[in-house]
Amino acid sequence: xxxxxxxxxxxxxxxxxxxxxxxxxxxxxxxxxxxxxxxxxxxxxxxxxxxxxxxxxxxxxxxxxxxxxxxxxxxxxxxxxxxxxxxxxxxxxxxxxxxxxxxxxxxxxxxxxxxxxxxxxxxxxxxxxxxxxxxxxxxxxxxxxxxxxxxxxxxxxxxxxxxxxxxxxxxxxxxxxxxxxxxxxxxxxxxxxxxxxxxxxxxxxxxxxxxxxxxxxxxxxxxxxxxxxxxxxxxxxxxxxxxxxxxxxxxxxxxxxxxxxxxxxxxxxxxxxxxxxxxxxxxxxxxxxxxxxxxxxxxxxxxxxxxxxxxxxxxxxxxxxxxxxxxxxxxxxxxxxxxxxxxxxxxxxxxxxxxxxxxxxxxxxxxxxxxxxxxxxxxxxxxxxxxxxxxxxxxxxxxxxxxxxxxxxxxxxxxxxxxxxxxxxxxxxxxxxxxxxxxxxxxxxxxxxxxxxxxxxxxxxxxxxxxxxxxxxxxxxxxxxxxxxxxxxxxxxxxxxxxxxxxxxxxxxxxxxxxxxxxxxxxxxxxxxxxxxxxxxxxxxxxxxxxxxxxxxxxxxxxxxxxxxxxxxxxxxxxxxxxxxxxxxxxxxxxxxxxxxxxxxxxxxxxxxxxxxxxxxxxxxxxxxxxxxxxxxxxxxxxxxxxxxxxxxxxxxxxxxxxxxxxxxxxxxxxxxxxxxxxxxxxxxxxxxxxxxxxxxxxxxxxxxxxxxxxxxxxxxxxxxxxxxxxxxxxxxxxxxxxxxxxxxxxxxxxxxxxxxxxxxxxxxxxxxxxxxxxxxxxxxxxxxxxxxxxxxxxxxxxxxxxxxxxx
Ligand code: GLA
Numbered sequence: 001x002x003x004x005x006x007x008x009x010x011x012x013x014x015x016x017x018x019x020x021x022x023x024x025x026x027x028x029x030x031x032x033x034x035x036x037x038x039x040x041x042x043x044x045x046x047x048x049x050x051x052x053x054x055x056x057x058x059x060x061x062x063x064x065x066x067x068x069x070x071x072x073x074x075x076x077x078x079x080x081x082x083x084x085x086x087x088x089x090x091x092x093x094x095x096x097x098x099x100x101x102x103x104x105x106x107x108x109x110x111x112x113x114x115x116x117x118x119x120x121x122x123x124x125x126x127x128x129x130x131x132x133x134x135x136x137x138x139x140x141x142x143x144x145x146x147x148x149x150x151x152x153x154x155x156x157x158x159x160x161x162x163x164x165x166x167x168x169x170x171x172x173x174x175x176x177x178x179x180x181x182x183x184x185x186x187x188x189x190x191x192x193x194x195x196x197x198x199x200x201x202x203x204x205x206x207x208x209x210x211x212x213x214x215x216x217x218x219x220x221x222x223x224x225x226x227x228x229x230x231x232x233x234x235x236x237x238x239x240x241x242x243x244x245x246x247x248x249x250x251x252x253x254x255x256x257x258x259x260x261x262x263x264x265x266x267x268x269x270x271x272x273x274x275x276x277x278x279x280x281x282x283x284x285x286x287x288x289x290x291x292x293x294x295x296x297x298x299x300x301x302x303x304x305x306x307x308x309x310x311x312x313x314x315x316x317x318x319x320x321x322x323x324x325x326x327x328x329x330x331x332x333x334x335x336x337x338x339x340x341x342x343x344x345x346x347x348x349x350x351x352x353x354x355x356x357x358x359x360x361x362x363x364x365x366x367x368x369x370x371x372x373x374x375x376x377x378x379x380x381x382x383x384x385x386x387x388x389x390x391x392x393x394x395x396x397x398x399x400x401x402x403x404x405x406x407x408x409x410x411x412x413x414x415x416x417x418x419x420x421x422x423x424x425x426x427x428x429x430x431x432x433x434x435x436x437x438x439x440x441x442x443x444x445x446x447x448x449x450x451x452x453x454x455x456x457x458x459x460x461x462x463x464x465x466x467x468x469x470x471x472x473x474x475x476x477x478x479x480x481x482x483x484x485x486x487x488x489x490x491x492x493x494x495x496x497x498x499x500x501x502x503x504x505x506x507x508x509x510x511x512x513x514x515x516x517x518x519x520x521x522x523x524x525x526x527x528x529x530x531x532x533x534x535x536x537x538x539x540x541x542x543x544x545x546x547x548x549x550x551x552x553x554x555x556x557x558x559x560x561x562x563x564x565x566x567x568x569x570x571x572x573x574x575x576x577x578x579x580x581x582x583x584x585x586x587x588x589x590x591x592x593x594x595x596x597x598x599x600x601x602x603x604x605x606x607x608x609x610x611x612x613x614x615x616x617x618x619x620x621x622x623x624x625x626x627x628x629x630x631x632x633x634x635x636x637x638x639x640x641x642x643x644x645x646x647x648x649x650x651x652x653x654x655x656x657x658x659x660x661x662x663x664x665x666x667x668x669x670x671x672x673x674x675x676x677x678x679x680x681x682x683x684x685x686x687x688x689x690x691x692x693x694x695x696x697x698x699x700x701x702x703x704x705x706x707x708x709x710x711x712x713x714x715x716x717x718x719x720x721x722x723x724x725x726x727x728x729x730x731x732x733x734x735x736x737x738x739x740x741x742x743x744x745x746x747x748x749x750x751x752x753x754x755x756x757x758x759x760x761x762x763x764x765x766x767x768x769x770x771x772x773x774x775x776x777x778x779x780x781x782x783x784x785x786x787x788x789x790x791x792x793x794x795x796x797x798x799x800x801x802x803x804x805x806x807x808x
Contacts, residue, residue: 051193053136053200053233055252060233060278060317062200069200069280069317070370071098071138075147076126077107078326078347080609081119083357084126087324088133089383090353094363095370098200099130100138100282100319102145105180106155107332110424112176115183124187131198137191138319140203141184143167143177143221144211144500148289148334148343151493152206152500156424159417159503166501167208169217178224185228194231201233203282204251209242210749211498218246237282239751240266241678241783244273254282256321258752259303261786263310265676280317284308285752286362287322287350291341292491293467295650295740296602296642298350301362305369312373320366324357325349327607330593331425331535331586334495335502338724338747340450340466342491344603345595346641355639356574356607358385386610389573391635396565396622399551399631400543403458403485405561407539409529418490418505418532426535427489427625428505432528436480437514443475446508448488451584453560453625455485475512484525486510487560489584489625491596497749499724537591540623548631558583558627565620565633572613575635576605580643583626590618597622599629604640650736652728652743659730659766659808661695666798672782674700676790682779686716689801690774691729696765700793706733706765707792709754710783711746716776723747725772730808733761743767754785756792768806777801 051063059066072091079087088099103123109115117123130137144167145153158164161172191197204222208214218236225234235252236243247253253274257266267279286304288297304320311318325347328334335342348355352363359382371379406429410421418428445452445464452464454473464470490504513522533539540562551559560583579587579597587594587606590613594606620633667687672679692713696706712720731743734755741756746767757765784793800806 050196052231053193055233055278057276058278059315066315068312068315068373069098069136069138069319070096070312070373071100071317071319072096072323073100073283073319073321074324075102075104075326076123077104077120077332078328079324080611081122082611083386083609085129085133086383086386087353087357088130088135089380090357090359091323092133092135093380093382094323094352094367095374095379096135096320096323098136098138098319100321101126101140102147102153103139103141103184104145104147104149104153105142106150106153108183109155109180112155112157113179117187123184124191127188127191127198131191135198136193136200137198138201138203139188139199140206141181141225142206143180145206146495148336148347149328149495150332150334151502152334152495154500156419156493159419159501160422164501167205167211167217168214169220174220177221181224181228189228192229192232199229199232201235201252202229204234204236204248207238207256208236208246209238210496213245215246215248219248222248222251235280235282240269241751244269252280253277254280256283257281257786258285259299259307261307261752262676262788263307263314263316265786265788267316278317279314280319281311282319283321284311284318286320286352287348288753289347289349290344290602290641291336292344292598293600293644294341294602295644295736297740299739301365304362305365308366309369309372312370320352322347322349322351324353325351325355327355327595329595331492331596333596334492335450336748337494337497337499338726338749339469340494342450342467345597345606346603346639348639348641356386356388356576356609386574388637389569389571389575389610389635390637391567391569391575391577393632393634394565394567396563396628396631396633397548398545398564399548399559399561400545401551401559401561402533402625403560405543406531407533409531412528412530413526415506415509415528416530417503417507419503421505421530421532423532423534425490427487427533429531429533430486430488430506430510430528431531432484432525434478434480434482434484434512437475437478437512439477439515441475441512441514443473444471444511444513445486445506446471446510448486448506449502449504450491451489451625453487455487457483458485487625535586535623537588537593537621540588540621558629560625560627561623563622563624563628563631565631566617567620567635569613569615569618572615573610575608575610575613575637576639577608577620578605578634578636578640579622580604580640581630581632582622582628583624585622585624585626588621590614599626599645601644602642604643605636607639608635650740650742651734652731653734653808657730657808659693659732659768659806661693661766661800661806664693664800664802664806666695667801668799669797671796672700672784672794674790674793674795676784676786676788678781678783680714680779680781682714683777683799686776686778687801688774688776689803690771691768691802691805692771692777693766693768693800693802693806694780695798695800696763696794697796697798698763698794700790700795704759704762705757705792706763706794707741707754707756707785708746708782708794709751709785710749712781713771713775713777714779714781716778718778720781721771721775721777723749727770727772728767729770730766730768730806731755732766733757735759751783752786768808770805774803
């Protein structure tokens with residue numbers, strides 16, 4: 001980039017080494033906090049060399065010269081700080097010229113007005129490291145980012161204003177966005193290319209088209225960003241199908257799409273509207289993220305290489321999301337919707353650089369492919385990799401039972417959410433006493449978020465898992481004054497779609513329905529004692545531990561609480577702690593928050609970066625809300641990311657089931673056109689029902705395969721019906737052999753994932769959906785797969801709508 005400038009930084013480089021070395025010895029649990037005022041007043045340093053990055057005719061221009069962005073997406077909070085430099089070098093060695101990064105609002109402003117840009121959060125230092133490595137930076141400061149990160153990056157405390165309208169022109173939301181954006185700019189506005197720094201472009205909002213249509217809101221965010229980074233090129237990213245909804249005239253428009261997509265099709269609309277615009281895929285998805293209880297996701301390297309090769313051969317810029325995913329440390333993993341699908345701790349993403357910074361076969365193939373586009377320059381050397389170690393198996397020796405270690409209680413007549421008690425993360429215990437109940441009753445918890453365990457007089461009764469929509473439990477007879485405990489663990493807040501307003505704890509009320517003189521009688525339980533169990537190392541560490549051996553009487557029972565062990569390390573290096581025998585909870589090593597564990601998998605190990613380990617004795621602390629089957633662990637050299645405890649049926653058809661449509665009358669019989677892109681068909685007249693069957697009769701290419709990326713139904717007003725309550729009742733065939741192509745992918749809000757039948761299964765193909773309620777329907781919208789040949793594109797089809805379930 002700028003040789004002279006880099007030389008002048010060499011003395012600073014030593015300082016960085018020093019800072020990194022220091023960072024190894026400090027804990028990230030008690031980061032110093034700077035005030036908002038200090039940050040905003042940080043003076044802007046004038047840098048030595050200045051440049052510009054602008055938009056020319058069909059190309060970006062770097063200092064006046066055509067420039068193709070080859071960006072690697074990395075998120076600094078997901079990578080241990082001492083490894084930042086090595087990870088940037090790994091990206092550089094691929095042949096990339098830019099690092100693209102998000103700024104997660106909630107990790108920088110954990111309490112309103114208290115900003116933290118130190119340690120792991122030192123955004124400016126990360127940008128300077130990029131520059132030292134001759135890499136440009138694309139900054140994506142939200143305010144919303146998605147990214148499978150808690151609440152899509154928004155701080156939970158916004159929810160303390162219960163009626164807040166997130167990502168809209170709510171005055172309080174906009175005020176807080178303004179303060180946050182100023183604080184970020186206070187750190188990095190002096191690092192734009194115009195100031196001699198590495199930042200070439202700044203993004204405005206994130207994929208707003210998949211949230212709503214509100215150009216005025218997006219314009220207000222743009223104005224804030226523009227005022228903070230004067231003269232810098234600003235851009236928006238969205239999907240080819242919806243970017244016009246919020247596209248602002250004076251911003252660059254870029255498209256997001258995954259591997260395999262038909263590149264020309266993705267840019268067709270943009271080229272039509274702005275024939276002279278430079279083209280950029282701002283998120284080209286190299287892999288995908290994992291959810292608890294679902295199969296590990298992978299994507300073939302060949303599709304990624306093919307797509308990048310095609311884009312580069314056409315001078316199309318890209319950012320490879322993710323080039324290195326890293327880790328959702330602590331409680332930062334988000335959750336997806338529709339439904340509730342919490343993300344795992346690892347953000348490996350099946351990316352070219354693994355979660356722990358190892359090169360994968362994908363990495364080497366990618367390096368080879370990008371080698372063709374170096375304009376005669378040599379690719380940088382691949383930096384040394386970290387050699388993982390194993391740690392011999394060790395036992396946990398101490399534990400602190402949760403129910404003996406509760407903090408002081410708050411008293412409340414009505415139940416309230418965590419946010420109303422000023423709690424952001426962790427678990428919450430609601431306790432009350434019960435009237436005498438001579439026979440069993442039914443306990444209904446009106447919407448507990450997220451994982452609930454119910455205890456009667458200290459004895460475990462059952463659980464309610466939000467992922468499965470569970471709300472009710474059979475409750476045994478009990479004495480007058482018996483103690484009811486409802487322990488609710490919050491997982492990540494939803495990071496995608498309208499459901500991001502995701503309160504934690506119990507969101508409404510708790511009811512008991514009992515039999516009184518032969519008739520059901522429901523009572524709304526009142527008068528609670530509430531215990532806020534904040535997820536902090538200090539809270540866990542402060543518990544009263546006792547030897548596990550003293551719990552002999554409870555042997556065989558799984559006891560919720562905190563478990564502590566020490567293990568010895570001769571020479572610290574990366575390792576993967578095995579939690580296969582544990583229940584569900586959060587893990588800390590030497591005070592560092594490693595992340596969530598859950599026995600259901602698919603992730604069974606947690607990554608510990610060697611830079612957080614010490615020579616000699618190290619402490620591990622597990623807060624397990626279920627309790628382990630065996631309190632032991634060991635360090636492995638390889639992660640276990642693909643082990644579901646109970647193999648969940650991935651398909652929606654039981655053995656021997658066969659859909660019977662004889663005697664059913666279709667409401668529509670039609671044919672789709674060939675090609676990519678959305679298509680809409682209308683029914684002859686409105687129909688009312690709860691169950692819909694879509695039957696595909698033939699394929700455009702005459703082969704066996706049927707695929708659908710997304711499908712919507714239209715209501716009486718011709719608007720899209722909410723797919724939130726949809727459930728797949730039946731699908732004749734689903735290919736889950738190497739990628740999850742199950743039928744529910746047609747309403748997962750993600751255009752890049754799809755339902756696919758297996759190669760062998762023959763037409764007709766059918767899928768049956770329970771809409772969760774009765775609706776009047778007027779038509780449907782269909783999105784085929786995004787690849788150029790549109791594999792599995794459907795031609796002839798029929799639609800059936802019924803009030804009763806279909807027979808199969
Ligand atoms: C979208 C978002 C990203 C991320 C990806 C999926 O493109 O913009 O933040 O959530 O989806 O990984």
